[in-house]
Amino acid sequence: MKSYTVAELLHSETLLQEVTVKGWVRTFRANRFIALNDGSTIKNIQCVVDFENTNEDILKRIGTGAAVAIKGELIESQGKGQKVEVQVKDITILGDADPEEVSKTILQQKRHTLEKLREQAHLRTRTNTFSAVMRLRSSLSFAIHKYFNDNGFYYMHAPIITGSDAEGAGEMFRVTTLDPKNPPLNEEGNVDYTQDFFGKETNLTVSGQLEAETYAMSLGKVYTFGPTFRAENSNTSRHLAEFWMIEPEVAFMDLDGNMDLAEDFMKSVLSYVLEHNADDLAFLENRLIQEDKTKPQAERSEMTLTEKLRFVIDNNFKRVSYTEAIDILRNSKPNKKKKFKYIINEWGADLQSEHERFLVEKHFKCPVILFDYPANIKAFYMRLNEDEKTVRAMDILFPGIGEIVGGSQREERLDVLKEKMAALDIPEEELWWYLELRKYGTAVHSGFGLGFERLVMFATGMSNIRDVIPYPRTPQNAEF
Ligand code: 4AD
Numbered sequence: 132m133k134s135y136t137v138a139e140l141l142h143s144e145t146l147l148q149e150v151t152v153k154g155w156v157r158t159f160r161a162n163r164f165i166a167l168n169d170g171s172t173i174k175n176i177q178c179v180v181d182f183e184n185t186n187e188d189i190l191k192r193i194g195t196g197a198a199v200a201i202k203g204e205l206i207e208s209q210g211k212g213q214k215v216e217v218q219v220k221d222i223t224i225l226g227d228a229d230p231e232e233v234s235k236t237i238l239q240q241k242r243h244t245l246e247k248l249r250e251q252a253h254l255r256t257r258t259n260t261f262s263a264v265m266r267l268r269s270s271l272s273f274a275i276h277k278y279f280n281d282n283g284f285y286y287m288h289a290p291i292i293t294g295s296d297a298e299g300a301g302e303m304f305r306v307t308t309l310d311p312k313n314p315p316l317n318e319e320g321n322v323d324y325t326q327d328f329f330g331k332e333t334n335l336t337v338s339g340q341l342e343a344e345t346y347a348m349s350l351g352k353v354y355t356f357g358p359t360f361r362a363e364n365s366n367t368s369r370h371l372a373e374f375w376m377i378e379p380e381v382a383f384m385d386l387d388g389n390m391d392l393a394e395d396f397m398k399s400v401l402s403y404v405l406e407h408n409a410d411d412l413a414f415l416e417n418r419l420i421q422e423d424k425t426k427p428q429a430e431r432s433e434m435t436l437t438e439k440l441r442f443v444i445d446n447n448f449k450r451v452s453y454t455e456a457i458d459i460l461r462n463s464k465p466n467k468k469k470k471f472k473y474i475i476n477e478w479g480a481d482l483q484s485e486h487e488r489f490l491v492e493k494h495f496k497c498p499v500i501l502f503d504y505p506a507n508i509k510a511f512y513m514r515l516n517e518d519e520k521t522v523r524a525m526d527i528l529f530p531g532i533g534e535i536v537g538g539s540q541r542e543e544r545l546d547v548l549k550e551k552m553a554a555l556d557i558p559e560e561e562l563w564w565y566l567e568l569r570k571y572g573t574a575v576h577s578g579f580g581l582g583f584e585r586l587v588m589f590a591t592g593m594s595n596i597r598d599v600i601p602y603p604r605t606p607q608n609a610e611f
């Protein structure tokens with residue numbers, strides 16, 4: 132008897148006489164109707180048990196959460212709500228789930244808060260919401276690889292353990308095998324890292340960019356897609372200590388090309404999920420509509436989830452210089468009425484998420500690319516403009532998310548880069564290899580980093596980043 136997934140059965144063009152399907156019982160109603168789910172789709176298949184001819188002991192063990200194997204016939208449904216169903220001929224309990232125990236978990240079929248689901252993250256993908264989110268996450272990953280592969284990029288694996296701080300922000304997790312209680316000390320009384328595993332100080336990477344640049348300067352068009360780590364103590368709904376980042380890097384491309392690439396890329400991957408994840412998106416869209424009903428009118432969203440995705444795909448991202456943005460913010464109502472937590476007084480101010488969201492959600496009402504930021508609020512590697520005050524940086528801001536992409540044209544001039552590093556106390560020895568790129572055939576090049584979880588948040592409408600990654604790592608939390 133051939134095995135089928137629930138998705139295959141639901142999409143089957145024909146009725147099937149002999150099928151096997153395995154999954155977990157969501158509900159068992161009236162000693163007769165099993166709603167079976169196996170993760171292949173958000174939908175359950177109804178399996179109808181002939182209870183008069185089924186062993187009493189087996190019937191008792193068909194409960195929410197149990198794993199079962201069902202043999203039967205795929206027939207046209209006798210009831211409403213589904214086109215087909217499985218007429219059960221034989222059922223085997225593969226794994227029991229004690230109802231008493233189940234009732235203490237989120238497997239119990241009732242509404243649970245997202246916080247509660249987070250505490251049982253090992254079970255939460257058995258719920259509709261989380262299975263939909265994680266299938267979308269998987270689909271988006273595939274769409275990303277597909278986009279780059281279709282466009283002539285090579286996938287590059289940047290190291291996870293590094294000896295440098297790519298962002299120069301000092302937010303790194305140290306990697307060491309030294310005994311924390313009794314580390315070897317050098318003559319000055321400091322920890323002697325020459326005796327550590329790598330013979331030097333090392334940390335988990337905050338970004339694969341610098342290594343990706345070396346590959347762009349030989350392979351031309353490359354991208355990374357891997358985990359990155361930041362020991363920043365930000366307990367917000369948009370920050371993780373471990374997150375996945377996509378970083379394309381392209382030789383001979385300037386900032387305008389970088390913006391074009393980023394925009395085309397974002398539109399392409401969102402189109403992909405609109406086309407391929409309709410069932411999951413419909414479920415999440417409805418979830419948001421229900422959630423919205425519990426909010427005051429002013430906080431309700433004007434667009435549905437799919438409308439939001441369509442909107443990003445169909446409209447040009449608005450490109451605005453930092454200087455223009457500061458003017459807009461300075462003259463904005465919330466600034467004048469002191470509604471912003473951080474009032475914008477002058478050029479040079481770093482933009483906070485409240486400002487970014489004002490620009491995107493209230494002022495432009497579309498995705499915005501801000502570019503040419505003041506040099507002193509951006510990383511050391513960004514290319515200095517002729518005005519010597521601003522750098523060729525860009526941030527992409529999305530509605531409901533704020534910053535989703537950060538990127539730049541890179542400083543390709545050896546002397547300018549060296550000056551910049553000296554000014555910021557970044558030792559040349561640490562990045563000697565990065566500097567050498569500027570010695571041997573240097574060239575204009577650019578790239579950006581997309582925070583994958585922020586993209587998943589946007590595509591699913593989830594409002595907390597902890598709910599779009601399987602096991603979130605945040606300050607004071609590394610359960611599972
Ligand atoms: O703006 P960031 O720090 O830029 C870089 O790391 C560059 N090296 C990228 C490049 O040019 N290749 O980070 C890029 C993106 C942010 O826009 C944001 O979406 C995401 O990474 N991000 C985070 N996502 C979740 N949790 C955090 N703590 C994040 N920090 C950054």
Ligand code: MG
Nearest residue numbers: 526534536537
């Ligand atoms: Mg940034």
